[in-house]
Amino acid sequence: MPRGEFDLIDEFFNRSPQRSDVLLAIGDDCALLEAPTSEVIALSVDTLVSGVHFFEDVPAKTLGHKSLAVNLSDLAATGAEPLWCTLALTLPEIDRHWLADFSDGFHALAHRSGIDLVGGDTTHGPLAITVHVMGRVPKGNALLRSGASPGDLIYVSGPIGGAGYALEFLRNPELKADAFCLKCLQEPDPRVTLGISLRGLASACIDISDGLAADLGHILSKSNVGATIHLEKIPVAPQVRAYMESIHNPGFPLCTGDDYELCFTVPPHHQSRIDAILESLNLDGGCIGQTTNEPGLSIQSQQGALYLNRSGYEHFR
Amino acid sequence: MPRGEFDLIDEFFNRSPQRSDVLLAIGDDCALLEAPTSEVIALSVDTLVSGVHFFEDVPAKTLGHKSLAVNLSDLAATGAEPLWCTLALTLPEIDRHWLADFSDGFHALAHRSGIDLVGGDTTHGPLAITVHVMGRVPKGNALLRSGASPGDLIYVSGPIGGAGYALEFLRNPELKADAFCLKCLQEPDPRVTLGISLRGLASACIDISDGLAADLGHILSKSNVGATIHLEKIPVAPQVRAYMESIHNPGFPLCTGDDYELCFTVPPHHQSRIDAILESLNLDGGCIGQTTNEPGLSIQSQQGALYLNRSGYEHFR
Numbered sequence: 045m046p047r048g049e050f051d052l053i054d055e056f057f058n059r060s061p062q063r064s065d066v067l068l069a070i071g072d073d074c075a076l077l078e079a080p081t082s083e084v085i086a087l088s089v090d091t092l093v094s095g096v097h098f099f100e101d102v103p104a105k106t107l108g109h110k111s112l113a114v115n116l117s118d119l120a121a122t123g124a125e126p127l128w129c130t131l132a133l134t135l136p137e138i139d140r141h142w143l144a145d146f147s148d149g150f151h152a153l154a155h156r157s158g159i160d161l162v163g164g165d166t167t168h169g170p171l172a173i174t175v176h177v178m179g180r181v182p183k184g185n186a187l188l189r190s191g192a193s194p195g196d197l198i199y200v201s202g203p204i205g206g207a208g209y210a211l212e213f214l215r216n217p218e219l220k221a222d223a224f225c226l227k228c229l230q231e232p233d234p235r236v237t238l239g240i241s242l243r244g245l246a247s248a249c250i251d252i253s254d255g256l257a258a259d260l261g262h263i264l265s266k267s268n269v270g271a272t273i274h275l276e277k278i279p280v281a282p283q284v285r286a287y288m289e290s291i292h293n294p295g296f297p298l299c300t301g302d303d304y305e306l307c308f309t310v311p312p313h314h315q316s317r318i319d320a321i322l323e324s325l326n327l328d329g330g331c332i333g334q335t336t337n338e339p340g341l342s343i344q345s346q347q348g349a350l351y352l353n354r355s356g357y358e359h360f361r
Numbered sequence: 362m363p364r365g366e367f368d369l370i371d372e373f374f375n376r377s378p379q380r381s382d383v384l385l386a387i388g389d390d391c392a393l394l395e396a397p398t399s400e401v402i403a404l405s406v407d408t409l410v411s412g413v414h415f416f417e418d419v420p421a422k423t424l425g426h427k428s429l430a431v432n433l434s435d436l437a438a439t440g441a442e443p444l445w446c447t448l449a450l451t452l453p454e455i456d457r458h459w460l461a462d463f464s465d466g467f468h469a470l471a472h473r474s475g476i477d478l479v480g481g482d483t484t485h486g487p488l489a490i491t492v493h494v495m496g497r498v499p500k501g502n503a504l505l506r507s508g509a510s511p512g513d514l515i516y517v518s519g520p521i522g523g524a525g526y527a528l529e530f531l532r533n534p535e536l537k538a539d540a541f542c543l544k545c546l547q548e549p550d551p552r553v554t555l556g557i558s559l560r561g562l563a564s565a566c567i568d569i570s571d572g573l574a575a576d577l578g579h580i581l582s583k584s585n586v587g588a589t590i591h592l593e594k595i596p597v598a599p600q601v602r603a604y605m606e607s608i609h610n611p612g613f614p615l616c617t618g619d620d621y622e623l624c625f626t627v628p629p630h631h632q633s634r635i636d637a638i639l640e641s642l643n644l645d646g647g648c649i650g651q652t653t654n655e656p657g658l659s660i661q662s663q664q665g666a667l668y669l670n671r672s673g674y675e676h677f678r
Binding site: 072073088091092132162180186189 | 392396406448451486496506
């Protein structure tokens with residue numbers, strides 16, 4: 045790694061590893077890590093770009109949190125236990141206060157999640173953050189998108205639409221701001237413990253980053269099943285419910301992204317165990333429908349069937 | 362991973378894995394990889410930003426090659442065998458020809474190096490490329506920057522300064538262009554096989570990305586040794602030699618970056634084995650000096666001692 049870059053990572057991000065499997069962290073050409081025996085490594089990477097994935101004035105500490113959280117959410121969706129991560133940070137300038145705050149937010153979540161930052165690179169350019177996470181999962185126990193069977197119950201792990209409403213009120217000062225929804229957007233809590241608890245129980249799993257309809261759609265297409273979900277069963281925070289009513293859009297939680305709850309399917313005979321797990325983890329999630337033989341996503345509501353005019357947030361479209 | 366993003370990775374970068382330890386590559390929340398038993402995972406990440414690390418008009422195919430090559434070079438410097446990589450690509454627009462060419466350059470080197478692309482993310486924003494590589498090395502055999510002892514011989518694996526001269530003639534059309542030097546800059550050949558061959562022989566190793574003086578400086582500071590090197594012993598291509606003479610700068614190869622040769626130290630009793638390895642790999646490298654007890658880097662030449670006015674390319678400085 046080039047030197048000027050490495051020094052910045054060393055100065056702001058080099059903290060003592062908490063894991064004993066980290067043999068060498070930041071400071072050489074490569075980090076050295078003891079491979080987990082008889083387990084599989086799960087790996088994911090996500091980039092957040094200023095102005096695309098976050099507002100330019102977002103507090104650095106929450107951005108540090110979120111840039112790790114969205115990646116931990118991918119490990120959660122796989123049922124993997126977090127191990128190691130790297131951070132590639134492109135910065136328009138060196139702002140030491142910003143870097144210290146960003147690092148604090150990143151490391152607080154890393155520490156809580158048992159994951160070590162083992163490598164990094166800082167470069168000069170428009171603000172962008174790429175985080176790479178690795179975790180472990182016993183062989184054959186990883187949660188995939190492809191395992192759902194017709195008749196499985198469809199769950200979400202918590203209220204949907206909070207991040208979406210926060211995006212609305214950040215853009216429109218006439219809307220009422222809400223602390224819970226702002227936290228959903230800026231400091232989502234990745235469902236890592238839930239993901240691990242779902243091993244051997246869930247037949248398929250995904251995290252909700254693009255919107256419930258789009259992400260559930262991935263499970264359906266990968267698993268070759270369809271689904272019927274019930275709009276009124278989707279858990280929604282009261283303040284989001286009030287907003288949906290004010291704009292007469294009952295489909296709002298289907299299409300908003302950035303929630304980072306899990307959407308998963310389970311065979312019906314696991315229902316009571318799943319409900320007990322959600323309760324033990326204090327998660328306000330629940331069953332929202334069922335997979336079917338017929339392809340496609342059918343959305344039922346008390347007002348009849350609902351049609352979506354867009355399937356979620358997609359880049360480049 | 363968000364859907365619009367994933368589709369682009371799927372369309373342009375999803376090729377059949379060549380490795381049997383890749384259980385699941387692109388297409389789910391995480392890739393799943395079989396961990397190497399009784400070996401250590403080596404891991405590195407580097408970002409290339411348009412206008413900072415490469416010219417905006419660089420051919421996409423060579424950029425695809427280089428973005429993987431600079432990371433493989435970190436594995437080489439650690440003596441690690443390449444296993445898996447991920448690609449996070451931030452693009453200002455979707456240019457399908459560009460993406461196909463970039464992917465071709467990336468995959469050609471990946472195939473040749475035995476590494477599989479197992480994950481990726483494409484986002485919308487100013488052009489930037491973050492590649493993350495993982496490799497394996499037997500425990501205790503990794504090459505570090507910190508292992509040099511006084512009296513070790515200092516080697517470089519090949520001619521230095523070619524990439525630096527290419528940067529000069531790309532900026533100044535009055536200078537004579539040269540195909541060899543352009544290849545050094547745009548399509549460097551990472552010294553992976555050499556790195557693996559140096560296990561158990563080299564006492565310290567680094568790849569030359571910031572310039573020989575700066576990168577050798579890392580070995581010296583991490584190993585708590587000094588060094589004396591002989592300017593005339595640094596291998597330099599004839600066209601670079603002619604340029605150095607024309608600008609009266611004998612120190613040129615000390616300060617130019619982007620060469621991606623290895624700089625390594627070896628105990629003197631391994632000299633003949635190292636020379637044989639370089640010859641067997643057709644590498645025009647050689648011994649350029651020796652480490653010392655006295656701290657600091659002393660540069661000797663037939664004209665006397667040389668002083669550097671800068672220590673290599675550093676970002677933000």
